[in-house]
Amino acid sequence: MKRALITGIAGQDGGHLAKFLHEKGYEVYGIIRGQMEASHPRYKAVQAEMPYVHLVMADLLDLAALTRAMQEIKPDEVYNLAAISHVGYSFRDPVLTADVTGKGVLNMLEAIRLAGLEKTTRFYQASTSEMFGGLDYNRPEKGYTETATFHPRSPYGVAKLYGHWITRNYRESYGMFALSGILFNHEGERRGPEFVTRKISQSVARIKYGKQEKIELGNLDSKRDWGYAGDYVKGMWLMLQQSKPDDYVLATGETHSIREFCELAFKEIDIDLKWEGNGADEKGVDTSTGKTLVSINPEFFRPAEVDLLLGDPSKAEKELGWKRDVDFKGLVKLMVTHDLAAEEQIIQLG
Ligand code: NAP
Numbered sequence: 001m002k003r004a005l006i007t008g009i010a011g012q013d014g015g016h017l018a019k020f021l022h023e024k025g026y027e028v029y030g031i032i033r034g035q036m037e038a039s040h041p042r043y044k045a046v047q048a049e050m051p052y053v054h055l056v057m058a059d060l061l062d063l064a065a066l067t068r069a070m071q072e073i074k075p076d077e078v079y080n081l082a083a084i085s086h087v088g089y090s091f092r093d094p095v096l097t098a099d100v101t102g103k104g105v106l107n108m109l110e111a112i113r114l115a116g117l118e119k120t121t122r123f124y125q126a127s128t129s130e131m132f133g134g135l136d137y138n139r140p141e142k143g144y145t146e147t148a149t150f151h152p153r154s155p156y157g158v159a160k161l162y163g164h165w166i167t168r169n170y171r172e173s174y175g176m177f178a179l180s181g182i183l184f185n186h187e188g189e190r191r192g193p194e195f196v197t198r199k200i201s202q203s204v205a206r207i208k209y210g211k212q213e214k215i216e217l218g219n220l221d222s223k224r225d226w227g228y229a230g231d232y233v234k235g236m237w238l239m240l241q242q243s244k245p246d247d248y249v250l251a252t253g254e255t256h257s258i259r260e261f262c263e264l265a266f267k268e269i270d271i272d273l274k275w276e277g278n279g280a281d282e283k284g285v286d287t288s289t290g291k292t293l294v295s296i297n298p299e300f301f302r303p304a305e306v307d308l309l310l311g312d313p314s315k316a317e318k319e320l321g322w323k324r325d326v327d328f329k330g331l332v333k334l335m336v337t338h339d340l341a342a343e344e345q346i347i348q349l350g
């Protein structure tokens with residue numbers, strides 16, 4: 001039985017990946033941070049959802065704890081998913097972001113080496129499309145590939161770029177089976193509510209049941225290459241099954257605006273949105289009632305924005321045989337349907 005260790009087990013991808021690996025017959029270990037006793041509500045919640053995962057307490061900032069975890073578990077595969085992952089938040093706490101999202105990757109690689117596992121343990125690093133930056137000058141027409149120029153636009157993107165290069169450096173320096181998946185946005189029913197897609201799907205469900213009046217958003221113009229997280233964790237696993245380590249882009253090859261996401265999400269509750277006004281005064285209005293359902297709150301603007309992301313997953317499709325099952329429309333439907341069901345359940349429980 002192969003052993004996998006996942007950091008960020010309590011996050012979106014951690015949950016999808018743990019389930020995927022468990023179903024493949026892996027013994028799954030997951031790193032959870034904080035001083036969590038088995039009786040801690042959060043620890044209990046993660047364990048109740050994934051009873052097959054052995055939870056290990058450690059922080060990405062703590063090299064000693066990570067080394068101990070490697071020595072005890074001796075994993076065949078390590079998936080480093082832990083990070084401060086919210087781009088907006090990274091502007092507010094750039095130092096912590098550099099420590100966790102950047103130097104945390106070095107801690108993981110060093111822990112593997114200090115435990116003497118550098119020749120046996122395979123390492124996956126969660127790199128990101130945020131490293132490309134989305135500016136006009138370096139945007140290939142068909143989408144970013146593994147060899148496109150990096151130009152990160154946030155403390156998060158800069159920290160991830162360090163993680164990306166240190167992973168590559170350990171591969172080249174020590175012959176480690178260490179690689180990065182450069183993943184474009186992937187979402188779903190496990191997405192944190194601080195990310196725009198889930199904020200919209202949860203708000204639409206609350207609006208439907210009269211619990212919320214409208215959604216306040218930031219930049220409606222930015223475009224993202226959005227896929228489904230369940231499809232992407234399979235790609236992470238495929239990367240570690242190859243005969244030699246290499247980096248791969250996972251993306252859908254389509255890009256859509258926040259505005260389009262809103263329109264499709266409201267369509268799921270039979271509301272047609274029309275857009276009125278410009279800039280910070282723009283509003284999304286219900287065509288049949290005239291009610292404002294979306295408005296702009298500049299609080300959600302970022303000091304530097306990534307305007308447009310589009311990925312080209314050709315290499316992963318060709319070399320890994322990776323393909324996605326859920327398209328953009330399917331993703332919006334899946335998320336809104338999930339959040340409507342959750343609201344209905346709350347209402348039924350009184
Ligand atoms: P997520 O939901 O934000 O999960 C990140 C996890 O990291 C959380 O469970 C968090 O723990 C944990 N964490 C944060 N700081 C830590 C620390 N100091 N020590 C240990 N654990 C820590 O992120 P995700 O969406 O699953 O993404 C997984 C990874 O892929 C991240 O590295 C992200 O940056 C990267 N990525 C994501 C996307 C995407 O679209 N989702 C795209 C490209 C790359 P708590 O639960 O305790 O907060």
Ligand code: F7E
Nearest residue numbers: 085087128129130184185194195196197217218219222300
């Ligand atoms: O923002 C705009 C915002 O926070 C998407 C992370 O998983 O994917 C994610 O990063 C866009 C941005 O995701 C709101 O300005 C408008 O242009 O959902 P997001 P992200 O920044 O793309 C990448 C690939 C990662 O690696 C990251 O870890 O939506 N936007 N209004 C808003 N964004 C948020 N969060 N909230 C708003 O109200």
